[in-house]
Amino acid sequence: MRTLLFCVCASMLLHASSARATTIVVARTANEIVIGADSKVTDTYGNDLNKRACKIRQIGDLFIAIEGLEIDRQTGFSVPEIANKALASKASASTSYKVSMLMGFLVSGLLTELSHLKTHEPQTYFKKIEGGQLFLRIVIAGFENGRPLLFVRSFRALQYNPGQIGVAVIPDDCLDDCKGAVATRFLGESDAIEGLPDETPDFWKAGLSDGVRRLVETEIAARSEYVGPPIDIVRINANGAQWIQKKSECAESTSPAKSPKP
Numbered sequence: 555m556r557t558l559l560f561c562v563c564a565s566m567l568l569h570a571s572s573a574r575a576t577t578i579v580v581a582r583t584a585n586e587i588v589i590g591a592d593s594k595v596t597d598t599y600g601n602d603l604n605k606r607a608c609k610i611r612q613i614g615d616l617f618i619a620i621e622g623l624e625i626d627r628q629t630g631f632s633v634p635e636i637a638n639k640a641l642a643s644k645a646s647a648s649t650s651y652k653v654s655m656l657m658g659f660l661v662s663g664l665l666t667e668l669s670h671l672k673t674h675e676p677q678t679y680f681k682k683i684e685g686g687q688l689f690l691r692i693v694i695a696g697f698e699n700g701r702p703l704l705f706v707r708s709f710r711a712l713q714y715n716p717g718q719i720g721v722a723v724i725p726d727d728c729l730d731d732c733k734g735a736v737a738t739r740f741l742g743e744s745d746a747i748e749g750l751p752d753e754t755p756d757f758w759k760a761g762l763s764d765g766v767r768r769l770v771e772t773e774i775a776a777r778s779e780y781v782g783p784p785i786d787i788v789r790i791n792a793n794g795a796q797w798i799q800k801k802s803e804c805a806e807s808t809s810p811a812k813s814p815k816p
């Protein structure tokens with residue numbers, strides 16, 4: 555597993571927010587990818603904001619889900635906007651190239667954002683960022699040339715000295731070398747579902763969509779203070795994408811999703 559390291563001198567100013575209470579479940583086989591996510595929104599410290607969020611977004615032919623430090627409305631830092639810029643550019647480029655562009659854009663933005671956060675919101679920085687914690691995780695999924703591609707990247711802050719912050723990018727991708735008939739990735743709150751598919755006979759018998767729904771529902775039941783309904787689920791295969799469940803308030807995708815064949 556490769557870890558990419560970047561650093562910058564910390565000398566600017568900021569305020570930021572990081573909502574960590576989210577459950578995102580991804581299941582992948584050789585023929586399809588299913589992503590499911592809850593809708594609850596909390597603040598930096600896990601307080602319920604009585605709002606619902608669309609945590610799965612479509613950008614072109616790719617789907618992205620984000621957990622952690624996502625948006626700072628005061629500084630304009632926005633993972634979704636950065637992702638849209640990187641993933642929607644150069645339509646003919648390979649998915650791997652687009653993901654590499656996204657990582658470069660994100661790291662550049664995060665280095666500035668974390669420096670600001672440490673200066674203006676030190677309590678939040680020390681509680682949520684410092685100490686090797688994963689403060690941001692991203693899933694990018696899609697099909698290319700008939701094969702499923704699942705990129706999972708985690709971000710961790712590094713403190714080299716009192717004036718220098720770095721960012722480690724940790725890949726956990728599921729590409730050609732992905733192991734297992736059904737590979738899973740859990741982001742955010744997942745204590746109640748870790749190991750559940752492996753421990754439950756025929757867990758995936760009813761299909762990936764049903765299994766992903768059950769996993770998110772299980773986490774909601776266990777951690778309702780942090781994770782809540784409704785659940786959004788999208789299914790992707792070589793023929794296109796189909797929303798199995800989607801909240802009415804979620805915006806239309808940037809390009810229409812086709813209905814995949816069974």
